[in-house]
Amino acid sequence: MEFPRGQGNPKMLPLKEGNKVIGVLIGEPFGWNQHFNPVTKQSLVCSRDDNCPICTDKKEKSSFRFRVNIIVKEDGMAVAKYLEQGWSLWCKLGEKAEELKANDKKLEQYVVEIRRSGLKTYMVVLKNEMTAEQVNALSALPLNDLQANLNMISPSLAPIQTDIQDESPESEMEPAFEEEDIIF
Numbered sequence: 001m002e003f004p005r006g007q008g009n010p011k012m013l014p015l016k017e018g019n020k021v022i023g024v025l026i027g028e029p030f031g032w033n034q035h036f037n038p039v040t041k042q043s044l045v046c047s048r049d050d051n052c053p054i055c056t057d058k059k060e061k062s063s064f065r066f067r068v069n070i071i072v073k074e075d076g077m078a079v080a081k082y083l084e085q086g087w088s089l090w091c092k093l094g095e096k097a098e099e100l101k102a103n104d105k106k107l108e109q110y111v112v113e114i115r116r117s118g119l120k121t122y123m124v125v126l127k128n129e130m131t132a133e134q135v136n137a138l139s140a141l142p143l144n145d146l147q148a149n150l151n152m153i154s155p156s157l158a159p160i161q162t163d164i165q166d167e168s169p170e171s172e173m174e175p176a177f178e179e180e181d182i183i184f
C-alpha cells in the first residue's frame, strides 16, 4: 500500500535556491495574490477585495505570485513548462524587458538563463538572440493554461492590475514552502 504525496505539477519547472533554468519565456505572464496555509500546505487565490474571507476575517496578508510559460529542452524536444515565482523575479524580468524595449527588442526573442541564488535573489542573463524563424517556430508550440488548478475563492479572478507595480516590495511575503509542496 502506498500513500504518495503530491508530486506537484510536472509542467511546473522548479527553481530553488542555487538552481537555474534556461529557456525562452513566451506569452503573457499571469499574476495573482494568494494566501498560503503552512499547516495544510494549501494556497488560495485572494480576490483582493471584501469577498476574501482570509483578508477580512483573519487579517492575513496575501503574497504576489505569477506564472509564465517557458520553453525548455527536454529529451531534445522543445516543450512548454511554466515557472511559478514571486514578486522579486517579477520585478527582475520587468526590468530586463524594459531594458530591451528601449532597444526595440523583446524578452521573448532571447534564450534566457534565470539563476536563483537566494530566497529572493535572482539573476536574468540573456544567452542567445533567436532568429525570427526560431521565434515563430516556438510560438507554434502549445502553451500551458496559467490559470489552471488555482484554488479560487471567487470565480471572478481579475487579471493582474497594473497598480500592482505601486505595491511596496514588503508586501511580498515569500511563502515558506518548496514549489513541489504545492497541492493542486
Ligand SMILES: [Zn+2]
Residues within 6 Å of the ligand: 035, 045, 046, 047, 048, 052, 053, 054, 055, 056, 062
Ligand atoms: Zn485575501
